[in-house]
Amino acid sequence: AQSVTQLGSHVSVSEGALVLLRCNYSSSVPPYLFWYVQYPNQGLQLLLKYTTGATLVKGINGFEAEFKKSETSFHLTKPSAHMSDAAEYFCAVSDRSNFGNEKLTFGTGTRLTIIP
Amino acid sequence: EAQVTQNPRYLITVTGKKLTVTCSQNMNHEYMSWYRQDPGLGLRQIYYSMNVEVTDKGDVPEGYKVSRKEKRNFPLILESPSPNQTSLYFCASSIFGTGGRETQYFGPGTRLLVL
Numbered sequence: 001a002q003s004v005t006q007l008g009s010h011v012s013v014s015e016g017a018l019v020l021l022r023c024n025y026s027s028s029v030p031p032y033l034f035w036y037v038q039y040p041n042q043g044l045q046l047l048l049k050y051t052t053g054a055t056l057v058k059g060i061n062g063f064e065a066e067f068k069k070s071e072t073s074f075h076l077t078k079p080s081a082h083m084s085d086a087a088e089y090f091c092a093v094s095d096r097s098n099f100g101n102e103k104l105t106f107g108t109g110t111r112l113t114i115i116p
Numbered sequence: 117e118a119q120v121t122q123n124p125r126y127l128i129t130v131t132g133k134k135l136t137v138t139c140s141q142n143m144n145h146e147y148m149s150w151y152r153q154d155p156g157l158g159l160r161q162i163y164y165s166m167n168v169e170v171t172d173k174g175d176v177p178e179g180y181k182v183s184r185k186e187k188r189n190f191p192l193i194l195e196s197p198s199p200n201q202t203s204l205y206f207c208a209s210s211i212f213g214t215g216g217r218e219t220q221y222f223g224p225g226t227r228l229l230v231l
Binding site: 102 | 149156159166213219
């Protein structure tokens with residue numbers, strides 16, 4: 001069974017500082033990997049995803065993530081935090097071999113606070 | 117505009133009173149799914165559907181039912197709600213991929229309180 005671990009349920013960074021949200025996964029085969037963002041009282045919005053190809057993936061709003069197979073990680077970064085980045089972020093994986101069910105297994109989320 | 121809609125957005129009910137949460141998508145997606153979100157647990161899949169009349173259980177199906185009579189709609193039914201079903205529910209849809217690579221689009225969520 002797959003699992004996702006997000007280190008740090010709460011992360012605070014100053015405006016303009018680097019954002020780093022950590023995600024590690026366990027899977028028998030390299031999975032497909034996703035980062036979603038949830039703003040207050042809203043649904044989940046896809047930030048970026050890794051399926052195949054280049055391991056450094058660029059997403060919306062200046063975020064990017066790098067798939068590191070040797071470390072089973074998919075950490076999310078942004079060079080300079082903006083106040084509008086305050087939200088909850090979810091890392092998710094899906095099973096390449098699970099034909100038919102596009103189920104996402106989610107981490108427990110990281111709430112990002114931006115300090116003015 | 118491509119979207120997934122859910123109704124109602126907020127619902128307070130009492131134990132045992134049957135309710136239905138509707139989900140509709142306008143993207144002609146084959147795959148639809150329901151998740152519940154609980155603090156500290158992330159999102160967990162309740163049921164999914166690969167196409168019309170094809171549904172199956174996810175990780176936490178107890179106490180829920182679904183149906184898929186039309187491609188665009190995937191209602192979630194709670195026949196006899198209990199307080200442990202108090203949660204935030206999300207519907208999601210995607211085109212049918214080959215094992216989890218397709219982007220899922222999420223609805224805005226339905227916050228349910230069962231007294």
